[in-house]
Amino acid sequence: MAEQRRRKKKLRKCKLCEMKVEYVDYKDVRLLREFLNEKAKIIPKRVSGNCSKHQRMIKKAIKRARQMALLPYIEL
Ligand SMILES: [Zn+2]
Numbered sequence: 418m419a420e421q422r423r424r425k426k427k428l429r430k431c432k433l434c435e436m437k438v439e440y441v442d443y444k445d446v447r448l449l450r451e452f453l454n455e456k457a458k459i460i461p462k463r464v465s466g467n468c469s470k471h472q473r474m475i476k477k478a479i480k481r482a483r484q485m486a487l488l489p490y491i492e493l
Pocket of ligand 1: 431432433434435467468469470471472
């Protein structure tokens with residue numbers, strides 16, 4: 418039995434680099450939401466495939482958006 422243990426290919430590329438995003442706006446809730454999981458937590462970069470530069474931007478923007486009540490802290 419030739420069982421191939423293939424790892425699921427995860428997206429390795431940083432989406433924001435692909436989109437050539439230079440600045441993440443905290444008001445861009447739709448974009449930010451893509452980096453939140455169903456519990457409104459920030460998806461770690463090893464999962465999302467973001468580079469650290471953009472991950473940092475995302476983190477900052479999400480924090481800001483939460484302060485402005487644009488994003489929830491916890492989603493139930
Ligand atoms: Zn990037």
